[in-house]
Amino acid sequence: MARTAIVTGGSRGIGAAISIALRDAGYKVAANYAGNDEAAQKFKAETGIPVYKWSVADYDACAAGIAKVEADLGPIDILVNNAGITRDAPFHKMTREQWNEVIGTNLNGVFNMTHPLWNGMRERKFGRIVTISSINGQKGQFGQANYSASKAGDLGFTKALAQEGARVGITVNAVCPGYIATDMVMAVPEKVRESIIAQIPVGRLGEAAEIARCVVFLASDDAGFVTGSTITANGGQYFA
Numbered sequence: 137m138a139r140t141a142i143v144t145g146g147s148r149g150i151g152a153a154i155s156i157a158l159r160d161a162g163y164k165v166a167a168n169y170a171g172n173d174e175a176a177q178k179f180k181a182e183t184g185i186p187v188y189k190w191s192v193a194d195y196d197a198c199a200a201g202i203a204k205v206e207a208d209l210g211p212i213d214i215l216v217n218n219a220g221i222t223r224d225a226p227f228h229k230m231t232r233e234q235w236n237e238v239i240g241t242n243l244n245g246v247f248n249m250t251h252p253l254w255n256g257m258r259e260r261k262f263g264r265i266v267t268i269s270s271i272n273g274q275k276g277q278f279g280q281a282n283y284s285a286s287k288a289g290d291l292g293f294t295k296a297l298a299q300e301g302a303r304v305g306i307t308v309n310a311v312c313p314g315y316i317a318t319d320m321v322m323a324v325p326e327k328v329r330e331s332i333i334a335q336i337p338v339g340r341l342g343e344a345a346e347i348a349r350c351v352v353f354l355a356s357d358d359a360g361f362v363t364g365s366t367i368t369a370n371g372g373q374y375f376a
Protein backbone atom coordinates (compact mmCIF):
# COMPACT_ATOMS: atom_id res chain seq x y z
CA MET A 137 0.00 0.00 0.00
CA ALA A 138 1.37 3.40 -1.01
CA ARG A 139 2.54 5.61 1.81
CA THR A 140 1.00 9.05 2.27
CA ALA A 141 2.98 12.28 2.24
CA ILE A 142 2.10 15.87 2.98
CA VAL A 143 4.16 18.77 1.67
CA THR A 144 3.66 22.20 3.22
CA GLY A 145 3.89 25.06 0.78
CA GLY A 146 3.53 22.23 -1.69
CA SER A 147 1.88 23.97 -4.64
CA ARG A 148 4.62 26.40 -5.67
CA GLY A 149 8.39 26.59 -6.02
CA ILE A 150 10.50 23.93 -4.34
CA GLY A 151 7.40 22.52 -2.63
CA ALA A 152 5.62 21.90 -5.94
CA ALA A 153 8.67 20.07 -7.26
CA ILE A 154 8.72 17.94 -4.09
CA SER A 155 5.00 17.12 -4.35
CA ILE A 156 5.42 16.04 -7.96
CA ALA A 157 8.58 14.02 -7.31
CA LEU A 158 6.95 12.16 -4.41
CA ARG A 159 3.88 11.44 -6.52
CA ASP A 160 6.11 10.16 -9.33
CA ALA A 161 7.89 7.93 -6.79
CA GLY A 162 4.55 6.29 -5.99
CA TYR A 163 3.35 8.10 -2.88
CA LYS A 164 -0.11 9.49 -2.19
CA VAL A 165 0.55 13.21 -1.84
CA ALA A 166 -1.33 16.13 -0.32
CA ALA A 167 -0.05 19.66 -0.97
CA ASN A 168 -0.75 22.26 1.69
CA TYR A 169 -0.71 25.97 0.80
CA ALA A 170 -1.51 29.14 2.71
CA GLY A 171 -2.44 31.96 0.40
CA ASN A 172 -2.26 31.76 -3.36
CA ASP A 173 -5.56 30.11 -4.40
CA GLU A 174 -4.98 30.69 -8.09
CA ALA A 175 -1.57 28.99 -8.12
CA ALA A 176 -2.91 26.12 -5.99
CA GLN A 177 -5.88 25.45 -8.28
CA LYS A 178 -3.61 25.58 -11.33
CA PHE A 179 -1.21 23.15 -9.66
CA LYS A 180 -4.07 20.80 -8.78
CA ALA A 181 -5.47 20.90 -12.33
CA GLU A 182 -2.05 20.22 -13.86
CA THR A 183 -0.89 17.49 -11.48
CA GLY A 184 -4.01 15.91 -10.01
CA ILE A 185 -2.45 16.38 -6.55
CA PRO A 186 -5.08 17.52 -4.00
CA VAL A 187 -4.44 20.87 -2.32
CA TYR A 188 -5.40 21.89 1.22
CA LYS A 189 -5.42 25.47 2.46
CA TRP A 190 -4.25 26.52 5.90
CA SER A 191 -1.41 28.49 7.46
CA VAL A 192 1.34 26.46 9.11
CA ALA A 193 1.78 29.40 11.49
CA ASP A 194 -1.55 28.44 13.15
CA TYR A 195 -1.35 25.32 15.37
CA ASP A 196 -5.08 24.66 15.49
CA ALA A 197 -5.37 25.04 11.72
CA CYS A 198 -2.54 22.51 11.29
CA ALA A 199 -4.23 19.98 13.57
CA ALA A 200 -7.55 20.39 11.75
CA GLY A 201 -5.92 20.31 8.32
CA ILE A 202 -3.95 17.17 9.11
CA ALA A 203 -7.13 15.46 10.36
CA LYS A 204 -8.85 16.32 7.07
CA VAL A 205 -5.95 15.02 4.96
CA GLU A 206 -5.82 11.80 7.00
CA ALA A 207 -9.59 11.31 6.60
CA ASP A 208 -9.17 11.68 2.83
CA LEU A 209 -5.89 9.84 2.18
CA GLY A 210 -5.09 7.77 5.27
CA PRO A 211 -2.46 8.16 8.00
CA ILE A 212 0.41 10.45 7.05
CA ASP A 213 3.78 8.67 6.96
CA ILE A 214 5.88 11.45 5.48
CA LEU A 215 5.90 15.13 6.42
CA VAL A 216 7.86 17.58 4.33
CA ASN A 217 8.13 20.92 6.15
CA ASN A 218 8.76 23.14 3.16
CA ALA A 219 6.61 26.24 3.74
CA GLY A 220 8.78 29.28 4.21
CA ILE A 221 8.74 33.04 3.80
CA THR A 222 11.24 35.89 3.73
CA ARG A 223 10.92 39.40 5.10
CA ASP A 224 14.43 40.64 4.35
CA ALA A 225 15.71 43.84 5.92
CA PRO A 226 18.94 44.98 7.52
CA PHE A 227 18.49 44.56 11.26
CA HIS A 228 18.36 48.28 12.01
CA LYS A 229 15.27 48.46 9.79
CA MET A 230 13.71 45.10 10.75
CA THR A 231 10.33 45.39 12.47
CA ARG A 232 8.91 43.07 15.12
CA GLU A 233 6.30 42.04 12.56
CA GLN A 234 9.02 40.98 10.10
CA TRP A 235 10.74 38.99 12.84
CA ASN A 236 7.54 37.35 14.12
CA GLU A 237 6.13 36.49 10.69
CA VAL A 238 9.29 34.69 9.63
CA ILE A 239 9.74 32.82 12.92
CA GLY A 240 6.00 32.04 12.96
CA THR A 241 6.04 30.33 9.57
CA ASN A 242 9.56 28.96 9.19
CA LEU A 243 10.18 27.73 12.74
CA ASN A 244 6.88 27.60 14.65
CA GLY A 245 5.31 26.16 11.49
CA VAL A 246 7.64 23.18 11.71
CA PHE A 247 6.55 22.54 15.31
CA ASN A 248 2.89 23.11 14.42
CA MET A 249 2.96 20.48 11.68
CA THR A 250 5.22 17.91 13.30
CA HIS A 251 3.61 17.90 16.76
CA PRO A 252 0.09 16.78 15.73
CA LEU A 253 1.60 14.00 13.56
CA TRP A 254 4.21 12.74 16.01
CA ASN A 255 2.16 10.41 18.20
CA GLY A 256 0.56 8.68 15.21
CA MET A 257 3.97 8.04 13.70
CA ARG A 258 5.22 6.73 17.06
CA GLU A 259 2.28 4.34 17.34
CA ARG A 260 2.72 3.08 13.78
CA LYS A 261 6.50 2.81 14.30
CA PHE A 262 7.22 4.60 11.05
CA GLY A 263 7.71 8.19 10.03
CA ARG A 264 9.76 10.47 7.83
CA ILE A 265 10.13 14.13 8.74
CA VAL A 266 12.06 16.19 6.19
CA THR A 267 12.48 19.90 6.83
CA ILE A 268 13.66 22.34 4.20
CA SER A 269 16.14 24.63 5.92
CA SER A 270 18.53 26.84 3.93
CA ILE A 271 22.14 27.69 3.21
CA ASN A 272 21.35 30.90 5.06
CA GLY A 273 20.55 28.95 8.22
CA GLN A 274 24.03 27.45 7.96
CA LYS A 275 26.10 30.53 7.10
CA GLY A 276 23.87 33.52 7.98
CA GLN A 277 22.97 36.19 5.44
CA PHE A 278 23.12 39.98 5.53
CA GLY A 279 19.51 41.23 5.63
CA GLN A 280 18.13 37.95 7.00
CA ALA A 281 18.60 37.90 10.79
CA ASN A 282 15.02 36.61 11.05
CA TYR A 283 15.23 34.05 8.25
CA SER A 284 18.69 32.77 9.19
CA ALA A 285 17.60 32.37 12.82
CA SER A 286 14.49 30.43 11.78
CA LYS A 287 16.39 28.14 9.41
CA ALA A 288 19.18 27.49 11.94
CA GLY A 289 16.41 26.68 14.42
CA ASP A 290 15.05 24.12 11.99
CA LEU A 291 18.42 22.36 12.03
CA GLY A 292 18.52 22.23 15.84
CA PHE A 293 14.96 20.89 15.87
CA THR A 294 15.97 18.19 13.37
CA LYS A 295 18.98 17.02 15.36
CA ALA A 296 17.09 16.92 18.66
CA LEU A 297 14.00 15.18 17.33
CA ALA A 298 16.06 12.62 15.39
CA GLN A 299 17.26 11.32 18.75
CA GLU A 300 13.69 10.89 19.97
CA GLY A 301 12.41 9.28 16.78
CA ALA A 302 15.25 6.83 16.31
CA ARG A 303 13.87 4.09 18.54
CA VAL A 304 10.40 4.21 17.03
CA GLY A 305 11.20 4.11 13.32
CA ILE A 306 10.93 7.83 12.67
CA THR A 307 13.76 9.57 10.86
CA VAL A 308 14.13 13.34 11.05
CA ASN A 309 16.34 15.06 8.50
CA ALA A 310 16.89 18.41 6.83
CA VAL A 311 17.81 19.64 3.39
CA CYS A 312 19.65 22.95 3.04
CA PRO A 313 19.10 24.32 -0.45
CA GLY A 314 21.30 27.08 -1.72
CA TYR A 315 19.89 29.66 -4.11
CA ILE A 316 17.25 27.95 -6.26
CA ALA A 317 15.43 29.49 -9.25
CA THR A 318 12.12 30.19 -7.51
CA ASP A 319 9.90 33.25 -7.01
CA MET A 320 11.56 33.79 -3.60
CA VAL A 321 15.03 34.15 -5.07
CA MET A 322 13.74 36.10 -8.09
CA ALA A 323 12.34 38.66 -5.60
CA VAL A 324 15.89 39.51 -4.49
CA PRO A 325 17.07 42.72 -6.19
CA GLU A 326 18.65 41.82 -9.54
CA LYS A 327 22.07 43.28 -8.74
CA VAL A 328 22.17 41.35 -5.45
CA ARG A 329 21.09 38.15 -7.22
CA GLU A 330 23.82 38.53 -9.82
CA SER A 331 26.43 38.93 -7.11
CA ILE A 332 25.08 35.80 -5.41
CA ILE A 333 25.29 33.73 -8.61
CA ALA A 334 28.91 34.86 -8.95
CA GLN A 335 29.56 33.14 -5.58
CA ILE A 336 28.15 29.77 -6.70
CA PRO A 337 30.96 27.56 -8.03
CA VAL A 338 28.69 25.62 -10.41
CA GLY A 339 27.84 29.01 -11.94
CA ARG A 340 24.06 28.88 -11.85
CA LEU A 341 21.03 28.85 -9.58
CA GLY A 342 19.79 25.41 -8.54
CA GLU A 343 16.62 23.81 -9.90
CA ALA A 344 13.71 22.95 -7.61
CA ALA A 345 13.78 19.38 -8.94
CA GLU A 346 17.36 19.01 -7.66
CA ILE A 347 16.10 19.64 -4.12
CA ALA A 348 13.09 17.38 -4.65
CA ARG A 349 15.36 14.44 -5.48
CA CYS A 350 17.11 14.84 -2.10
CA VAL A 351 13.73 14.76 -0.36
CA VAL A 352 12.60 11.63 -2.22
CA PHE A 353 15.70 9.83 -0.96
CA LEU A 354 15.21 10.91 2.67
CA ALA A 355 11.50 9.99 2.50
CA SER A 356 12.15 6.49 1.22
CA ASP A 357 12.02 3.30 3.26
CA ASP A 358 15.63 2.74 2.11
CA ALA A 359 16.85 5.79 4.08
CA GLY A 360 16.06 4.27 7.49
CA PHE A 361 19.65 4.58 8.76
CA VAL A 362 19.89 8.25 7.82
CA THR A 363 18.61 10.45 10.63
CA GLY A 364 19.57 13.77 12.18
CA SER A 365 21.42 14.60 9.00
CA THR A 366 21.48 17.56 6.65
CA ILE A 367 21.82 17.27 2.90
CA THR A 368 23.51 20.41 1.67
CA ALA A 369 22.63 21.20 -1.96
CA ASN A 370 24.00 24.59 -2.90
CA GLY A 371 26.25 24.25 -5.96
CA GLY A 372 29.35 24.45 -3.77
CA GLN A 373 28.56 27.92 -2.41
CA TYR A 374 29.14 26.92 1.21
CA PHE A 375 30.54 23.78 2.80
CA ALA A 376 28.69 23.19 6.06
Ligand code: CAA
Pocket residue numbers: 222224225226229269270271272277278279280283313314315316320321324325328
Ligand atom coordinates in the same frame (compact mmCIF):
# COMPACT_ATOMS: atom_id res chain seq x y z
N1 CAA B 1 27.17 42.46 2.86
C1 CAA B 1 27.55 43.67 3.30
N2 CAA B 1 26.84 44.79 3.06
C2 CAA B 1 25.72 44.68 2.36
C3 CAA B 1 25.27 43.45 1.87
C4 CAA B 1 26.06 42.31 2.13
N3 CAA B 1 25.70 41.09 1.71
N4 CAA B 1 24.11 43.65 1.23
C5 CAA B 1 23.84 44.96 1.31
N5 CAA B 1 24.84 45.58 1.98
C6 CAA B 1 24.96 46.99 2.26
C7 CAA B 1 24.91 47.84 1.00
O1 CAA B 1 26.18 47.91 0.40
C8 CAA B 1 24.48 49.20 1.54
O2 CAA B 1 25.58 49.82 2.12
P1 CAA B 1 25.74 51.43 2.06
O3 CAA B 1 24.56 51.97 2.80
O4 CAA B 1 27.04 51.69 2.75
O5 CAA B 1 25.72 51.78 0.61
C9 CAA B 1 23.53 48.75 2.62
O6 CAA B 1 23.84 47.42 3.00
C10 CAA B 1 22.11 48.72 2.09
O7 CAA B 1 21.43 49.24 3.09
P2 CAA B 1 19.96 49.69 2.85
O8 CAA B 1 19.52 50.34 4.09
O9 CAA B 1 19.80 50.40 1.56
O10 CAA B 1 19.26 48.25 2.74
P3 CAA B 1 17.95 47.87 2.03
O11 CAA B 1 16.81 48.33 2.86
O12 CAA B 1 18.00 48.26 0.60
O13 CAA B 1 17.96 46.27 2.13
C11 CAA B 1 18.80 44.04 1.83
C12 CAA B 1 19.14 45.53 1.95
C13 CAA B 1 17.42 43.72 2.37
C14 CAA B 1 19.80 43.25 2.65
C15 CAA B 1 18.88 43.71 0.36
O14 CAA B 1 20.18 43.94 -0.08
C16 CAA B 1 18.52 42.27 0.04
O15 CAA B 1 17.36 41.93 -0.16
N6 CAA B 1 19.52 41.40 0.01
C17 CAA B 1 19.32 39.99 -0.31
C18 CAA B 1 19.32 39.19 0.92
C19 CAA B 1 19.23 37.75 0.49
O16 CAA B 1 20.19 37.17 0.01
N7 CAA B 1 18.07 37.15 0.66
C20 CAA B 1 17.89 35.80 0.25
C21 CAA B 1 16.49 35.64 -0.27
S1 CAA B 1 16.28 34.05 -1.06
C22 CAA B 1 16.18 33.01 0.23
O17 CAA B 1 16.16 33.35 1.37
C23 CAA B 1 16.10 31.56 -0.13
C24 CAA B 1 17.20 30.82 0.50
O18 CAA B 1 16.96 30.08 1.44
C25 CAA B 1 18.55 30.90 -0.07
